[in-house]
Amino acid sequence: MSKAVFYHAGCPVCVSAERGVAEALDPGKYEVEIVHLGEQKGRLAEAEAAGVKSVPALVLNGQTYHINFGASIEDLR
Amino acid sequence: MSKAVFYHAGCPVCVSAERGVAEALDPGKYEVEIVHLGEQKGRLAEAEAAGVKSVPALVLNGQTYHINFGASIEDLR
Numbered sequence: 302m303s304k305a306v307f308y309h310a311g312c313p314v315c316v317s318a319e320r321g322v323a324e325a326l327d328p329g330k331y332e333v334e335i336v337h338l339g340e341q342k343g344r345l346a347e348a349e350a351a352g353v354k355s356v357p358a359l360v361l362n363g364q365t366y367h368i369n370f371g372a373s374i375e376d377l378r
Numbered sequence: 379m380s381k382a383v384f385y386h387a388g389c390p391v392c393v394s395a396e397r398g399v400a401e402a403l404d405p406g407k408y409e410v411e412i413v414h415l416g417e418q419k420g421r422l423a424e425a426e427a428a429g430v431k432s433v434p435a436l437v438l439n440g441q442t443y444h445i446n447f448g449a450s451i452e453d454l455r
Binding site for chain 1: 382394395398399402403404405406407408436438439441443444445446
C-alpha cells in the first residue's frame, strides 16, 4: 500500500479534483490522505518540500501532480 | 464501470502523469483509455470539445483535469 497525499484549499477547483481524481484512485494500492492547507498551515512546509506550487495537487510515489489550478501555495501562507 | 480518457502527447511530463495518475485509478471503477494526440490527430476535436487545453489531461465523469503541463493542445494540430 502506497500513501498518496491530496493537498487542497477548499476551493471549487479543489473539490472537483478531490471528487474526481483523489476518490478515483485504486483503494487496493493507495491510502489517500486529504490535507486542507488553508486549515492545516503546519503542513505547508511539507507540501512545498514535495514540490507543490499550487492546489489542488496530488503527491504519490514521490511525484507531484498539479491538477488544474485553484490557488497558488504562495497565497495560502 | 465508468470510462476515463487520458490524453497525452508522449512528452516526459505526460509519461510521468500516465504512470502516476492514470495507472493509479481504481480498475474496479474505471476503464482507462490512453490517447496519444500526436499520433491520433483524429481525436483532437473530441479532446477540445471535452475542454482539454493542454496535455497530459484526464477526462472522467464529464470533468477535465489537466495534470501538470506538457504541451498546449494548440501545438498538437
